[in-house]
Amino acid sequence: MNKAYVSQITSARIPTAYGEFRLCYYQNTLDHKEHLAFVAGNVAGAERVLVRIHSECFTGDVLGSRRCDCGEQLDRSLEWIARRGAGVLVYLRQEGRGIGLLQKLRAYNLQDQGYDTVDANLLLGHGADERDYSLAARILEDLGVRSVQLLTNNPAKISALTAEGIQVDSRLPLEATVNRDNLDYLRTKAQRMAHLLQFKPTQANAPFTKHDEPEPAN
Numbered sequence: 509m510n511k512a513y514v515s516q517i518t519s520a521r522i523p524t525a526y527g528e529f530r531l532c533y534y535q536n537t538l539d540h541k542e543h544l545a546f547v548a549g550n551v552a553g554a555e556r557v558l559v560r561i562h563s564e565c566f567t568g569d570v571l572g573s574r575r576c577d578c579g580e581q582l583d584r585s586l587e588w589i590a591r592r593g594a595g596v597l598v599y600l601r602q603e604g605r606g607i608g609l610l611q612k613l614r615a616y617n618l619q620d621q622g623y624d625t626v627d628a629n630l631l632l633g634h635g636a637d638e639r640d641y642s643l644a645a646r647i648l649e650d651l652g653v654r655s656v657q658l659l660t661n662n663p664a665k666i667s668a669l670t671a672e673g674i675q676v677d678s679r680l681p682l683e684a685t686v687n688r689d690n691l692d693y694l695r696t697k698a699q700r701m702a703h704l705l706q707f708k709p710t711q712a713n714a715p716f717t718k719h720d721e722p723e724p725a726n
């Protein structure tokens with residue numbers, strides 16, 4: 509496959525509840541989607557940059573759905589990056605692990621009939637996870653990031669980025685609240701998608717466990 513290219517078209521200052529970021533808008537040669545980087549501080553030429561590669565989840569990120577952990581992971585990542593004073597959240601428009609919102613909603617209906625998140629995708633004729641991380645790698649390169657501390661529970665994300673030439677120095681876990689609505693989803697991610705989740709099913713109704721903020725890079 510030909511290597512994809514990205515170019516930053518513009519960026520703008522975005523003050524948030526956590527601190528100030530710049531939203532960088534990218535175009536690319538692979539698809540027509542608006543992939544974004546939300547950047548705090550100076551990351552050009554930096555090593556061990558705190559990075560979150562976040563896949564779009566309209567239901568979790570915007571609507572606060574409790575079916576998944578995305579919204580909380582997004583908030584926590586921004587909080588930690590702002591507190592560190594530098595870092596990047598790459599926002600990839602790969603809704604529904606790449607199958608799009610329409611198919612994700614259909615997958616949710618299948619899950620309400622008893623199928624898990626993997627089988628629901630397969631029944632709809634999709635792969636379990638159709639995401640691609642090449643554009644995330646190109647965006648990190650464009651920003652001049654030299655190596656990353658990656659906020660994720662997903663080992664496939666680490667291997668994909670590494671295969672794309674990004675040096676991943678360490679992984680920082682990003683576990684969210686376990687509740688009645690996301691328990692089966694999180695269990696499936698741990699059991700069928702090899703996500704590194706520490707939760708115990710008996711914690712189903714336990715309040716959010718606050719995880720330690722990552723140590724500064726230096």
Ligand SMILES: Nc1nc2c(ncn2[C@@H]2O[C@H](COP(=O)(O)OP(=O)(O)OP(=O)(O)O)[C@@H](O)[C@H]2O)c(=O)[nH]1
Binds near residue numbers: 577604607665703
């Ligand atoms: N197809 C499908 N996509 C889902 C479902 N629940 C969440 N998603 C999508 O999954 C993506 C997030 O992926 P996750 O597997 O939750 O997490 P991850 O990004 O692989 O791993 P982390 O870095 O640990 O968050 C987003 O694009 C969501 O829209 C679901 O039940 N079915």
Ligand SMILES: [Zn+2]
Binds near residue numbers: 568577
């Ligand atoms: Zn989600």
